[in-house]
Amino acid sequence: MTIFEKSVTGRKAFRFPDTAIEKREFDIPNHLLRKKAPQLPELSEPDVVRHYTDLASKNYSVDKGFYPLGSCTMKYNPKINEYTAALRGFSQIHPYQPWEFTQGALQIIFELKEFLCEITGMDDMTLQPAAGAHGELTGMLIARAYHLSKGDFKRHIALVPDSAHGTNPASAAMAGFDVVELKSTEDGLIDLAELKKNLSDEVAVLMLTNPNTLGLFEKDITEIAKMVHDAGALLYYDGANLNAIMGRVRPGDMGFDIVHLNLHKTFSAPHGMGGPGSGPVGVKSFLAEFLPIPVIRKADDKYYPDFNLPKSIGRVRSFYGNFLVMVKAYTYILTMGRDGLTHASRMAVLNANYLRTLISRFLNIASPRTCMHEFVVDGSEFVRQTGVKVLDVAKRLLDYGVHAPTVYFPLIVHEAMMIEPTETESKDTLDMFSKILKQIVEEARTKPDIVKNAPYKTPVRRLDDVTATKKPVYRFKRQG
Amino acid sequence: MTIFEKSVTGRKAFRFPDTAIEKREFDIPNHLLRKKAPQLPELSEPDVVRHYTDLASKNYSVDKGFYPLGSCTMKYNPKINEYTAALRGFSQIHPYQPWEFTQGALQIIFELKEFLCEITGMDDMTLQPAAGAHGELTGMLIARAYHLSKGDFKRHIALVPDSAHGTNPASAAMAGFDVVELKSTEDGLIDLAELKKNLSDEVAVLMLTNPNTLGLFEKDITEIAKMVHDAGALLYYDGANLNAIMGRVRPGDMGFDIVHLNLHKTFSAPHGMGGPGSGPVGVKSFLAEFLPIPVIRKADDKYYPDFNLPKSIGRVRSFYGNFLVMVKAYTYILTMGRDGLTHASRMAVLNANYLRTLISRFLNIASPRTCMHEFVVDGSEFVRQTGVKVLDVAKRLLDYGVHAPTVYFPLIVHEAMMIEPTETESKDTLDMFSKILKQIVEEARTKPDIVKNAPYKTPVRRLDDVTATKKPVYRFKRQG
Amino acid sequence: MHPYIPHTDEEIQQMLHAIGVEHIDDLYKDVPITVKELKIPKGLDEFTVLSTLESIAQKNAVIEKKNIFMGAGIYSHYIPQVVESVSSRPEFVTAYTPYQAEVSQGTLQALFEYQTMICELTGMEVANSSMYDGASALAEAILMAHRINNKHKVLISQAVHPEYIQTSRTYTCAQKLSFQIVPLNGSGMTDTAVLKNSIDDDSCAVVIQYPNFFGIVEDLRAIKEVAKDLVFIVVAEPFALTVLEPPATFGADIVVGDGQPLGIPMSYGGPTVGFFATLEKHVRKMPGRLIGETTDVDGNKGYVMILQTREQHIRREKATSNICTNHALMAVRNAIFMGVLGPNGMKEVAYKSYSNAHYLAERIQQKGYKLIFDGPFFNEFAVRMTDDYDSKWRKIFQHGVLAPLPLGWYFNQYKDGALACATEVNTKESIDKFVELLGRDGI
Amino acid sequence: MHPYIPHTDEEIQQMLHAIGVEHIDDLYKDVPITVKELKIPKGLDEFTVLSTLESIAQKNAVIEKKNIFMGAGIYSHYIPQVVESVSSRPEFVTAYTPYQAEVSQGTLQALFEYQTMICELTGMEVANSSMYDGASALAEAILMAHRINNKHKVLISQAVHPEYIQTSRTYTCAQKLSFQIVPLNGSGMTDTAVLKNSIDDDSCAVVIQYPNFFGIVEDLRAIKEVAKDLVFIVVAEPFALTVLEPPATFGADIVVGDGQPLGIPMSYGGPTVGFFATLEKHVRKMPGRLIGETTDVDGNKGYVMILQTREQHIRREKATSNICTNHALMAVRNAIFMGVLGPNGMKEVAYKSYSNAHYLAERIQQKGYKLIFDGPFFNEFAVRMTDDYDSKWRKIFQHGVLAPLPLGWYFNQYKDGALACATEVNTKESIDKFVELLGRDGI
């Protein structure tokens, strides 16, 4: 039942203190005064609690179990992070307070930036973007500003591999580039010949993620970087997959000029049903002057926001970004330290390879190469043989109490299932998941209808999203 | 799966700071040093979170839905109470700090005592007892001390109605009394003749709750009090049912000499799967000298603990009692105020009578009289007609997503179902519950097996508690 | 071993064995080593981390709620504890985008209800399930306007939040959109005469804030009259919408704003959440995620993501936006907050804010300061202070009061100006105290 | 209308109508009116309540963990945030006694696991699912001993926590039990010679604390040797049990203690939780609730309350105890905490506490103070200060240090004594600072 159907006129869950100031009627022209109150629900406090307790019980979450959503790095979200972010000194401050009195907040931003620069091998960074895609837009606007600042007006192309995440081309387009798709090799890697063919003085940027969306490390990265730079273009790093390589190799060292990160992936900030995240963008020093304003700097042991960047691309959002998410990432980095972060990457890679090994015994893996922190199952043979779709397998997994992997992405793998266990999962969990998946594959061969009609044990069963889009219902409407 | 089965040797979820002090080996005789480590589970932090998240999902709770457990006053537990009790100034203080530096804590205890004295009409109070039964023991020991102090050594009897809660006779026995059960009238009230017959100079106390466990107000209470006092005995009030009468009549005004309360019932502190609660005991002034030590007093605007009560019964537990529970009750009383508490009682009585009316349409109510905050269904006719037990009905209710009422209590009603909705439930909820119950009664008549084999939708189905007690398994043991 | 990483040495060996390699480094064969050791501190236990963070937090001054007289996009309101308790449930916090709808009905229904509430507040027909913040929501609205009519000139009121304008410029700089700032008249409203004259054939959209940055309630009817053929974008404040006629009434095409006032702590400005609402006819041009109602195979009601072909994961470079991770948790927080306050609580906040702001304005005026504009205002207003106001403002802060925003930060012409705000958290006593401080010598 | 009470006027009317009465007062016909208006304040909004409580909390001095050198029954330990987060889940907090086992498996399994952990710590065969606190658990243990052998004299070590002895006296005063306090020898251990001589035919039980109130590790083997035929009751500290041989090894019949050290904040002393463990042969004499394993009709494992015939709701005045509401949530908190620390973490705390306490003792001795006893101690020890120690102690407090407990409160013979404590939260720096304060002039 929706919250609106639980509403009873006159019920209330709130009470406010007296301000000792007389209530006034609005002295505002009548046509600007609201005639019909918005139909918000009227509830008691227990009503509210029960409504959302009920909704909560209908959600799968990391705290509940295994959530191997490829590309999303659903690692465990430490409880201490929630605590530190809720400290009054962080949550109860106004962004326009005099900066002398928000030195703690500015210190967090500054030091987090330093940490992340060190981890990525970049020279400067903005923490303003609110998510990965937001960071991509920021980074691509920086690339644009850079070329324009050199008077180089003809670089209108962004090269994006066909294996890239959808946000890459979308962000490139928002930043004004024409997107040219690079076909990958059979292996799912950058095809050097293809790259060469497409490089020209019209190319502004090549966007990559490394390891790429197949979980494979682009071993030719140094070569690629050289080619791109020789062509006068910039190399952009989508940091979604940084969780594989921390403490071993850094995007900056590989030749990347611009990097975005996802604090809600690699740095353990929770995903909040879809956000908020945080998408810092790091750059090599020659691009620092284009960063969004303000940039946080330190002088004489004081931190301050610097608005004086005449070449800045400007702002990409209000204030300083998702500050409380930064507090969580900062807490996490202090907790993990250089040793812990390195260990995390190594265990993430170990987990992925172990699970890959188990699953390879009964499903095809898209690439024969050792994977990094994730891998992709190629379900095409399975689908052909059983008539069961990868989507069906995903739904059936829900019945067994685990979350499904990312499906049908990356687009270059047919019937893809993209699996990222992360380092916080244990061997037992991976064993269990592999066993479940194997059982489903078995079911698909012997009793395919069971799988095709799954799920059965979820709060609702298979939902009709086709009709939902064809005849969209955007909001609750009272009957009659 | 138990937490022990999830354990993996060497896993850890903790890390401690360095103290900068060298680790020493124990300089303790060898036979006193532990040889075999306790088998506690070894887990990671995510393991712990998931284990308890899973357990949590298997619990019914007030935040989830209707919990009409008669006699338990399962009212909504306000979120603000949890917040105030967690304030560092309350949760992070040692009970042996100099009392000059715990003035806030002592103020809470003192003022809460004053509030509760006002609400109950008593003159003084201790907040030391940890629960209702603990309060009963305290109160009965005070009664004992009182009679002894007067040199009255022969009063060895505590009168307890047959409708009383089990803790009443148990507490009386612990306080050294011989328990004599008073038979109730047909109506479930105190039988004045029976009382008269049992009163003598050997009777120390009559224990009552009013309204009683049938939810009926003992209308002859003034008469009863007079009889008891005339016989030289004391009148004890079990405050479990105070939620019916706040702001209208007070135990002290009815003639009660000793009162215990349950802060976890009437005053909204949560029940915590079975506790902690808090069971303050209030007394008339002539009994104040017997209260447990320390008593919190105020002088010159300072609060202090007074240990100088030579006639005190002593301590009933360590320190000051369940202090954080007191903070919750204090928060609640400030929030509700005199108006809110009175309103709460009235709405609790309205809810009970409304639900009683609905249910009386298809089940027998134990008493024809208007009820107070709860009422009892007499299921004997239903059981006779359908062969379905009240226990079965209780189990079937679980399938419909509500908690069952208290069953088989009070003992004087055959096949009792004791229903207490509390004031925080809405009319919609009561309508829904009555509808569910009606449907189950219907099922019992038409398809009794459905009810007899319930529940079906719960995390486990009907459990075998007979074998569990016959061949008890007290703890987890590793196989083999 | 790290508390969050479960692997024991033994398990690592077993896993390596199963994979068929000897060392973890064997898995990294393709990957060069460029780092010997990261120059960040070694990992710490949580108690040391906690005390470190606590001492950093101490370096931020927390002003008592009642002493905050600044808004300017981030507002201090009461947030009932139940909002915090419910929205911090791990089932909400640790879930992601509802890719598997059948195990995400909590998320989906909560967002569907959020969308409905935003529709109710704004009067619009469709709302998405969140944007990053108000500023980026406006930027996306402008991009959407461009998609609607393919025109290039955006007429934007000078009284739109300066950071929103900056953000919109950044977002749109590559789209060949030009911005023309429309100045204000003496009452602090966007000058409709100038607006009218500025409209030409290539004019894409008009952007008005309601109430505007200076607190003045803009006459949306008058705007619409002169800008009929433009895409009409309104940036709105949610509490104001409970008492002001919703933008839909005046023909708004897109209504955006920031949800921070609705139960989100000030948080140094983030995370907040952007709301975004429009008309059904524009829905396929709309950015962001949409949740819709549907049924499952058994006919039970349920919720799913709809119209996903607008989005980046399907449409890629042709998507209506690049947004992927949005601010769902904050949107649900808004919904929980509105569920607690209901229409009457929302209105009570609006009334109290209005009354307090007007009392504050009177008291300030009694001290001899003049309001900059004479238009009707809601809970913020601009007042002329003195040329040294910025330093006065810092001094007042040291008395535990966050005084009105120095307008000189953003507006040369209001160098001596301040933007004052009051909400339900201020009291007569706190206002009187602030006004006294304002007039005190040496401050 | 109150936020927690949902009734609208209209609903009240409908309900009254259904009941068939006109006014709510009609439901109260039997009930006299003796109150016109309660003399307590009117109800307040939650923000005013919150600021009231915050200002009351401010009146309590919170000492930084590392500067706490007092235990005496309540100990300052680290509590990982995950313990707080998990144990505050509303599914645990807002449930009651698992009367309906099928919807209480969370509670039941958690308590079953808790029982198992207590058995592991103590070495005993059965543990119940909680008592109120350590003191009342001891009192109940003594009553149980009396049920076991029906004898009347309880020999109780002088080094049992004084409040535990007081509580036991109160609980048992009506049972004709007599208490004899057994004094200590020079090493601070219960004097076995005196104990031996005190035993007679009517001796019921011997009660020893392990480590004892003065921190000394009692030789349980020696006690058992002289008190073979008595019910052997041990009051134990849980962290010590991870490194000391468990009481079961020495023939204990009942082991009780307080679970506060295991993840429960000091909380001004409450709520904590009492643990209670015994041998299977005594189980039917045991107080409190027991959870056992069983199966459901489908053969699935599950948990239920067992042996309920011992309890008050069935056995009434013949029950083994009157306890009903117990401290389940605190017991589960103990279990969560032990789940986080595991055997190694528990041991690490024990080692750190031991090492810190011994460093502290050395430093104090270097200042010329003498330990009262020369027996081996765990994390507490008694030291002779000066006669004015109580006032010194208060002065030190004003420097932000909670110094050792003045023993004069409870023991005339140790008027100049103090009971010091160190745990893993203290550091070299904090210990050095305290010792410096102790020696400073004017303090």
Ligand SMILES: Cc1ncc(COP(=O)(O)O)c(C=O)c1O
């Ligand atoms: C490879 C990759 N790039 C970019 C993104 C976009 O990041 P965000 O969702 O934070 O905007 C994602 C996120 O899902 C991703 O997986």
Ligand SMILES: Cc1ncc(COP(=O)(O)O)c(C=O)c1O
């Ligand atoms: C009528 C009555 N009296 C006494 C008690 C005992 O209170 P507690 O459980 O807090 O010990 C109860 C509790 O269930 C009760 O219902």
